[in-house]
Amino acid sequence: MVPSDKIPSNNAPLLEVKNLRVEFPTRRGTLLAVDDVSFDIAPGEVLGVVGESGAGKSLTGNAIIGLLEPPGRIASGEIRLEGKRIDNLPYEEMRKVRGARIGAIFQDPLTSLNPLYSVSRQLVETIQTHLPMSAAQARQRAIDLLKEVGIPGAEDRIDHYPHQFSGGMRQRVVIALALCAGPRLIVADEPTTALDVSIQAQIIALLKRLCREHGTAVMLVTHDMGVIAETADRVAVMYAGRIAEVGPVRDVIKDAKHPYTKGLMGSIPSLGHRGDRLTQIDGAMPRLTEIPPGCAFNPRCTFRGARCLVERPDLIPAGASRAACWLHDTRGVGAPVAKELADA
Amino acid sequence: MPDGAIKPQFVRIQGLKRYFDVSAPWLVRKIEGRPRQLVRAVDGIDIEIARGETFSLVGESGCGKSTVARLVVGLYPPTAGRIEFDGNDISARRRQGAHSTLRRRLQMIFQDPFASLNPRWRVFDIIAEPIRAFGLSSGKADLEKQVSDLLRQVRLTPADGRKFPHEFSGGQRQRISIARALASRPEFLVCDEPTSALDVSVQAQILNLMMDLQRRFGLTYLFISHNLAVVYHISTRVGVMYLGRLVEQAPTDTLFKRPKHPYTRMLLDTIPDLEMTGRQRSPVAGEVPSPIDPPSGCTFHPRCPFANDRCKAERPALLAIEGGAVACHAIEEGRLAVEDRSYAAAR
Numbered sequence: 001m002v003p004s005d006k007i008p009s010n011n012a013p014l015l016e017v018k019n020l021r022v023e024f025p026t027r028r029g030t031l032l033a034v035d036d037v038s039f040d041i042a043p044g045e046v047l048g049v050v051g052e053s054g055a056g057k058s059l060t061g062n063a064i065i066g067l068l069e070p071p072g073r074i075a076s077g078e079i080r081l082e083g084k085r086i087d088n089l090p091y092e093e094m095r096k097v098r099g100a101r102i103g104a105i106f107q108d109p110l111t112s113l114n115p116l117y118s119v120s121r122q123l124v125e126t127i128q129t130h131l132p133m134s135a136a137q138a139r140q141r142a143i144d145l146l147k148e149v150g151i152p153g154a155e156d157r158i159d160h161y162p163h164q165f166s167g168g169m170r171q172r173v174v175i176a177l178a179l180c181a182g183p184r185l186i187v188a189d190e191p192t193t194a195l196d197v198s199i200q201a202q203i204i205a206l207l208k209r210l211c212r213e214h215g216t217a218v219m220l221v222t223h224d225m226g227v228i229a230e231t232a233d234r235v236a237v238m239y240a241g242r243i244a245e246v247g248p249v250r251d252v253i254k255d256a257k258h259p260y261t262k263g264l265m266g267s268i269p270s271l272g273h274r275g276d277r278l279t280q281i282d283g284a285m286p287r288l289t290e291i292p293p294g295c296a297f298n299p300r301c302t303f304r305g306a307r308c309l310v311e312r313p314d315l316i317p318a319g320a321s322r323a324a325c326w327l328h329d330t331r332g333v334g335a336p337v338a339k340e341l342a343d344a
Numbered sequence: 345m346p347d348g349a350i351k352p353q354f355v356r357i358q359g360l361k362r363y364f365d366v367s368a369p370w371l372v373r374k375i376e377g378r379p380r381q382l383v384r385a386v387d388g389i390d391i392e393i394a395r396g397e398t399f400s401l402v403g404e405s406g407c408g409k410s411t412v413a414r415l416v417v418g419l420y421p422p423t424a425g426r427i428e429f430d431g432n433d434i435s436a437r438r439r440q441g442a443h444s445t446l447r448r449r450l451q452m453i454f455q456d457p458f459a460s461l462n463p464r465w466r467v468f469d470i471i472a473e474p475i476r477a478f479g480l481s482s483g484k485a486d487l488e489k490q491v492s493d494l495l496r497q498v499r500l501t502p503a504d505g506r507k508f509p510h511e512f513s514g515g516q517r518q519r520i521s522i523a524r525a526l527a528s529r530p531e532f533l534v535c536d537e538p539t540s541a542l543d544v545s546v547q548a549q550i551l552n553l554m555m556d557l558q559r560r561f562g563l564t565y566l567f568i569s570h571n572l573a574v575v576y577h578i579s580t581r582v583g584v585m586y587l588g589r590l591v592e593q594a595p596t597d598t599l600f601k602r603p604k605h606p607y608t609r610m611l612l613d614t615i616p617d618l619e620m621t622g623r624q625r626s627p628v629a630g631e632v633p634s635p636i637d638p639p640s641g642c643t644f645h646p647r648c649p650f651a652n653d654r655c656k657a658e659r660p661a662l663l664a665i666e667g668g669a670v671a672c673h674a675i676e677e678g679r680l681a682v683e684d685r686s687y688a689a690a691r
Contacts, residue, residue, distance in 0.1 A: 052543035053514075166631050196404040197570065199631060201614040223543060226616025267548035269577040271600060271615060277555065278548040278577065284513045285543075 013040035020077035031288040035241040046218045048232030056241040061187045061221045066094040100130040103178030107190035109170035113162040120158040130181035145176040168199035189221045240296035247321020257318035305333025354395040360425035362386040385411040387588035398565040400575040403585035409568045413536040417452045448478045451525040455537035457517035461509040468505035474528040494523040515546035536568045587643040594668025604670040606648045650674040
């Protein structure tokens with residue numbers, strides 16, 4: 001784990017996201033997939049973003065790297081990288097930022113590599129796009145990168161095609177590709193989900209080492225709390241397009257403040273605790289068309305009160321973290337209201 | 345739950361093998377002088393499952409665990425070996441219908457609830473199909489009552505029967521799969537990664553439901569998973585597979601407290617640590633070799649830190665130890681000591 005004293009608190013944030021909203025216009029109205037999300041990442045910091053499928057975590061990542069798929073679009077809000085706005089850049093300029101200053105790692109290493117080009121061609125092309133290098137220099141840098149991500153026999157393997165690599169090795173190539181131009185920030189979207197556990201451990205160790213050595217900040221998007229616990233400095237928990245809780249990883253995991261985070265932590269089967277039943281949160285996350293008024297979590301919440309049904313909570317300081325829950329407000333949740341879902 | 349009184353060998357798998365032919369076409373082979381190529385997906389495993397227990401198979405992708413599941417329910421015929429279910433051999437090919445009474449008692453739940461339900465059928469028909477196929481209802485009213493009961497058992501409402509699968513979330517669909525599997529009143533359920541396509545909070549709901557149903561109907565589970573924490577939670581006994589072979593099997597607590605095979609230890613070491621006890625995860629070098637051309641001797645030897653010449657040459661047999669069994673020369677010779685691990689006492 002990266003010691004928290006590594007990040008000086010007076011540092012200006014590397015990435016600032018302010019009131020980001022991502023929407024999808026559809027025939028039956030506009031869906032708000034990411035709703036008023038704000039966070040920042042300090043240089044060298046690993047911010048974990050967790051949530052269940054459909055919580056909007058990948059969309060937030062895609063909005064930052066400027067790869068929202070139409071008709072999805074940023075409706076409002078700001079994204080700043082090193083103080084400069086990047087959310088409204090023209091396509092060509094964003095292309096230069098992406099790759100040079102922001103690297104991206106996606107879930108499936110097979111789809112993020114071109115199967116028709118050799119690894120060397122893909123690496124050299126990326127390096128030459130962003131750095132002024134000759135073909136020979138770029139090739140040497142590509143070999144060095146492959147060595148750095150732990151591919152044995154990099155000199156020979158560089159001319160292989162993606163299908164000649166195993167899943168774990170392919171993900172290493174993708175990481176090398178993201179590191180080509182020495183980016184300041186890497187957005188890693190489920191980088192270990194497609195891999196076996198033993199390979200997963202290798203990839204996480206690699207990511208951690210590279211960030212330490214290069215001082216690269218990482219936004220790690222995943223649904224796997226275990227990966228977050230091992231890798232991240234801070235965590236943002238997303239629910240139905242909003243941040244439910246954000247705080248230092250230790251506090252969020254050991255002492256969650258939001259009822260959703262609490263339930264989520266309890267529902268993860270862990271070694272060392274073999275109870276009869278797992279804690280479960282009844283029901284499921286609402287669809288985007290059916291997000292209830294007030295707090296989006298209220299139909300599933302055991303602590304809900306009258307206020308939760310009408311008024312939407314913002315992030316409120318709670319211990320070392322901040323949680324979007326009226327429980328932590330001085331006025332509280334109001335008169336208790338029974339939970340709707342009796343789904344055992 | 346298991347005790348001394350239960351009848352052993354409810355399900356008995358002996359020397360089960362399944363090879364897949366992945367050779368090039370005959371003409372290409374003859375012209376290029378290439379040999380036949382076989383994937384030894386399952387290469388001789390023995391498992392015994394007692395009535396009422398949950399036996400789990402864990403391993404990484406490609407180790408053959410899903411093939412075992414498919415062999416047990418008869419979706420593949422085995423290349424060799426026997427599968428006995430309550431004393432009857434179900435592995436031999438028989439004329440159609442001969443197995444139907446046995447088939448009724450054994451059902452399967454699949455991994456992907458998006459692919460395992462027919463999108464053109466209403467939920468009622470999906471669940472009613474096994475009841476109709478095995479002739480288990482006395483009439484329309486009885487059929488409707490049975491389906492309603494099944495839907496209620498999996499925490500859905502009878503009104504959900506009129507909907508189509510696409511109207512449900514992943515977790516709800518997996519409940520429908522479970523209801524369908526329960527429709528023929530089976531005694532033995534083969535579950536192939538039933539929760540790995542689901543989110544954690546939904547996974548907890550499904551695991552709790554499966555444990556409740558097991559208690560209520562005395563079900564026996566063969567549970568296939570790659571998630572060791574889930575396996576730890578739900579199983580009575582666990583078998584660890586590597587490249588088509590069983591390398592270790594033991595009661596759950598023993599396996600997690602005193603793992604023996606180096607591969608089991610490695611798998612346990614790689615579980616992400618939610619407790620953040622600072623335990624160093626030791627990433628093991630190397631990856632699972634191809635089952636087309638598995639390593640000689642013990643197939644784990646290229647990745648094993650304790651391998652010697654004997655491991656490279658001789659395939660270890662599964663030998664009984666501490667209530668379980670392990671296939672490892674280093675353990676057998678006493679080169680590798682068995683130690684207590686501390687995860688089981690972390691919380």
